[in-house]
Amino acid sequence: MDRLDINEIGKLLEMRDGLRVSLFMPAERMSSESRQNPVRFKNLIREAGEKLIAHGLRTPEAKEFLKRADSLLKDSKFWQYQSDGLAVFLSDDMFRSFRLPIPFPELVIVGQRFYVKPLLPLLSNDGRFYVLAISLNEVRLMECTRYHATEVDVVNMPKSLAEAMKYDDPQKQLQFHTGAAAGGGKRPAMFHGHGVGTDDRKDKILEYFRQVDRGLQGTLNTDNAPLVLACVDYLFPIYKEANTFPHLVDKEISGNPEGARAEELQEKAWKIVEPLFLKVQDEAAAEYKRLAGNARATKTIEEIIPAAYQGRIGSLFVALGSQMWGRFNPDTRETEIHEKEEQGDEELLDLAAVQTILHGGAVYAVEPDEMPDSGLAAAVFRY
Numbered sequence: 043m044d045r046l047d048i049n050e051i052g053k054l055l056e057m058r059d060g061l062r063v064s065l066f067m068p069a070e071r072m073s074s075e076s077r078q079n080p081v082r083f084k085n086l087i088r089e090a091g092e093k094l095i096a097h098g099l100r101t102p103e104a105k106e107f108l109k110r111a112d113s114l115l116k117d118s119k120f121w122q123y124q125s126d127g128l129a130v131f132l133s134d135d136m137f138r139s140f141r142l143p144i145p146f147p148e149l150v151i152v153g154q155r156f157y158v159k160p161l162l163p164l165l166s167n168d169g170r171f172y173v174l175a176i177s178l179n180e181v182r183l184m185e186c187t188r189y190h191a192t193e194v195d196v197v198n199m200p201k202s203l204a205e206a207m208k209y210d211d212p213q214k215q216l217q218f219h220t221g222a223a224a225g226g227g228k229r230p231a232m233f234h235g236h237g238v239g240t241d242d243r244k245d246k247i248l249e250y251f252r253q254v255d256r257g258l259q260g261t262l263n264t265d266n267a268p269l270v271l272a273c274v275d276y277l278f279p280i281y282k283e284a285n286t287f288p289h290l291v292d293k294e295i296s297g298n299p300e301g302a303r304a305e306e307l308q309e310k311a312w313k314i315v316e317p318l319f320l321k322v323q324d325e326a327a328a329e330y331k332r333l334a335g336n337a338r339a340t341k342t343i344e345e346i347i348p349a350a351y352q353g354r355i356g357s358l359f360v361a362l363g364s365q366m367w368g369r370f371n372p373d374t375r376e377t378e379i380h381e382k383e384e385q386g387d388e389e390l391l392d393l394a395a396v397q398t399i400l401h402g403g404a405v406y407a408v409e410p411d412e413m414p415d416s417g418l419a420a421a422v423f424r425y
Contacts (some may be wrong), residue, residue, distance in 0.1 A: 044125075044140045045190050046164055048399075054131055054138070054156045055396055061097055063132040064157035065111070066146035069124040078328060079124055080115050086150055087111050091133075093152040096385070104137050110137045131156050143189055147363060151389065157391040159360060162407035164189070169319045172262070174254075175272040175312045176281065178203040178247070181254055183261065184304050188316075191308035199257025206250040244280060251284035260288055268318060270311040272299040291315065317327035323406050326357040327414040341417040343368075343390055349374040349423060350394045353401035356424040358394060361410045364418050364422050366390045391419055 065086045070076040087108055091384070094104040114120060120139075131138045133156075145165060151157035168332040173184040173191070179202050183194045200206035222366055269287055271278060272295035282290065295310045333339035340346060347370045349355050367387040368379040380387060395405045404425075414420050 044142065046142060046161065046191075047187060048165060050138075050140075051158055051165065051399065052239045053239075054158055055400065058133070058135060060134050061094065061099075061107070062153055062156045062380045063094070063108070063114065063130075064149075064151040065090060065128075065130040065132070066149040066160050067128050068145040068147070069128045069141065070128060071124055071126070072122075076121070076124065079128070080121050080149065083111075083128070084115055086148065087115075088212050089150045090152060093104075093150060097152055107134070107145060108132065109269075114139065123215060128324075129161060153388060155388075155396070157389060157392050159389070159395055159407055160362070162360075162395060162405055163362065169315075169322075170267040171315045172265075172267055172269045173272055173295070173304075174258070174269060175278065175295075175302065175307055176251075176254065177273060177298055177300050178250075178277075180300060182299075182304075183258065184307065185267075186308040186311060188312055191304040193304055194261060196257050198260060200250065200253050203247065203250045207246060214215050229351050241340075246279070247280050248284055251281045255284050255286055265289075266316050270295060270314055272297070272302070272307050272311070274298050291318075322404075326404060326406065327359070328421065329357070330359070330414045330420050333422060334420075337423070339420070339422050341415045341420045343379065343394065343419055344377045346394050346419050346421045347377050347390060347397075349421065350397035350403075351375075351400070353403075353423060354423050355394075355398045355401070355403045355421050357404045357406070357422045359408060359413055359420040360391045360395050360396045361413055361418040362407050364391065364410065366418055394419060 065083070065216070067082045067086055069078075069079050090111070091104045094107055095101060101106065110354075111130060115128070123141070125141040125143050126145045127142050129142060129146065131141045140161075142161075142164065144160070146160050146386065149157075149160065169187070171186050172194075173186055175182045175184070181199065181201055183196050186192070186193045187193050189266070210250055266289055269290045270293075271281055271290065273281065275294075275296055278294045291314060293314050295307060295314070299307060330339050334341075343366060346355070346358070351370075351372055365383075366389065367383040368377060368390050369387055370377045370393065377390070379390070395407065398405050398421075410418070
């Protein structure tokens with residue numbers, strides 16, 4: 043699976059001259075059906091060639107345009123490792139492919155910009171969050187989305203209790219050791235020596251966590267992404283006492299995180315934070331329903347498109363699996379809607395979504411039966 047985030051979407055949306063080809067298809071993972079993946083893709087390339095010719099390219103020019111897509115058919119290693127869906131973006135100056143966990147319907151779009159609406163479910167409720175995997179022996183910070191986890195190198199943060207305590211008074215230093223736990227892995231640190239009591243043990247751990255918290259301040263800074271802690275149960279209340287980050291989630295991944303893969307921790311954390319992100323979408327839908335019928339909300343595409351260009355849309359819902367073809371003239375702010383695609387048309391739902399994203403609005407691409415109103419689009423205006 044390939045990484046896709048809002049920065050990648052932004053690169054796809056950069057406006058340049060020339061035609062853009064967007065290809066989408068479902069894909070089979072490792073199975074007998076996986077042999078159909080390159081066959082499907084070859085059919086999409088053929089369809090893309092026909093559409094390029096319809097846009098004015100000669101047959102040799104269309105073949106040359108699609109040369110890099112054709113070369114992908116010969117990459118056996120690429121086809122050996124697939125996810126649930128494949129998205130490919132091709133132009134004179136760009137070729138990008140993404141193996142993604144969405145079984146896209148087969149679709150070929152040729153136009154003056156890339157078509158990104160099928161990708162939006164990966165971003166709608168795929169907000170960033172962090173996982174801090176902490177024990178007495180190690181600390182790891184991971185930046186995550188619903189489908190990805192990346193370890194973050196944090197400067198000026200101790201990597202263990204021993205490192206945090208190495209500058210402490212040697213006469214007061216808390217000593218500990220680790221050993222093998224039943225069932226493999228490391229067991230929690232065992233404390234011994236120098237008459238260390240329970241209060242002293244907690245104080246040492248608290249100081250260690252405060253150092254970790256101070257180190258995180260430089261990385262998280264003003265970030266408002268949720269932070270999920272992965273630790274054994276007794277450490278969570280101690281860390282909460284040391285914590286100054288305002289977005290620490292009040293539920294932890296319980297258990298010793300040492301040796302756990304980043305992806306494993308990300309999956310467990312997603313179950314904790316997903317309701318937080320869904321709540322934002324539910325609140326946006328409720329706001330639309332509350333404002334529907336007055337000037338702050340509309341489901342009319344002729345009103346949505348110019349408002350998106352002006353940066354007036356705070357939240358936009360668009361229906362997946364549907365297209366609305368037409369044209370928008372930014373000078374006259376007039377929108378034409380056509381029953382079927384005509385030469386020079388744009389897919390208007392995608393256009394509204396792109397302009398909303400570019401102006402900092404929130405876009406929710408949902409199934410038609412999840413739309414907050416009848417129709418294929420619904421918007422709430424900022425003003």
